Amino acid sequence: MGIFTDAYDFFCITPIMNLIYYNKVSRSENYVIPSLLATSLVGAAIGQLIFGILGDRIGRRRVYGLALMIMVLSSIGCGFSICTTDGCVFVTLGFFRFILGIGxxxxxxxxxxxxxxxxxKRTRGAFIAAVFSMQGIGILAAxxxxxxxxxxxxxxxxxxxxWRLILMLGAIPAGLTFYWRMLMPETAR
Structure with missing residues (x-):
């Protein structure tokens, strides 16, 4: 379910860009939309370094739960990107998308x-394929x-x-898996 949520959260932003203030971004601000789309990818690059090190040092199960909580809270935060001007909404949404990328x-x-x-060893390939096949389903769900x-x-x-509801709905599948992630045993390696 994690990869499903990852894909949903990464790919739901593109279809809703036309809904955000109903395209009030002027031609002089054409950089805003690509910048907003890129913020989660920059967060993801930074997050991989952070979570890789943390997973090795304090345990994968704990860090797995932390990543999930960051995803839940930042998905909800994306929906609450509230300001009085168009530019301010893009800034707060960009901030929460960056944090979402880290998670x-x-x-x-x-x-x-x-x-x-x-x-x-016998089932490893099938299990990993099953986990990553959820990415396509997450994109479709978005x-x-x-x-x-x-x-x-x-x-x-x-x-x-x-658009706010679409972004916040990404928190539901992540929140539903938190309990089971905390019951997982720590990996031996």
Whole structure:
């Protein structure tokens, strides 16, 4: 479920960019949207370094839970990116997307590591393939959720609610897996 959530959170931002203030970004600010999309990737690059070291030092299970909580809180934070001006919303959304990228990278990194350490040699490849196959399903879910929410909130004055809801819905699958992650045994390696 972790890789599913990672993919949902990474890819739900692109379809909703047109909903954020209904394209009020002027032509002189064309750098805003690509910059906003890149913030989670920059966070992911930094997060992989941080979580890789932490996983080796304090244990993968704890760090796995920490990454998940960062994802939940930052997904909710993305939806609460509230300001009075367009630019301010993009700044706060960029901040939470950066933090989300850090959490996603920890989840992504540790999902592969933990799965390869827990599975036996005979089933390891199948288990890792199953884990990473959830990425495609997460990307598909991001598009489906976006279409459903947009169909429900299909009025221009409700576009602001729609994009916030789409971003916050990414916290649900991550939150649902927290309990089971904390029950996992620490890996032996």
């Amino acid at each position: 996603i990278s920890g989840d992504y990194l540790l999902s592969a590591t933990i799965m390869s350490e827990i599975a036996n 598009s489906i959720v976006t279409m459903v929410v947009c169909a429900i909130f299909n009025m221009a004055n409700k576009a602001d609610i729609a």
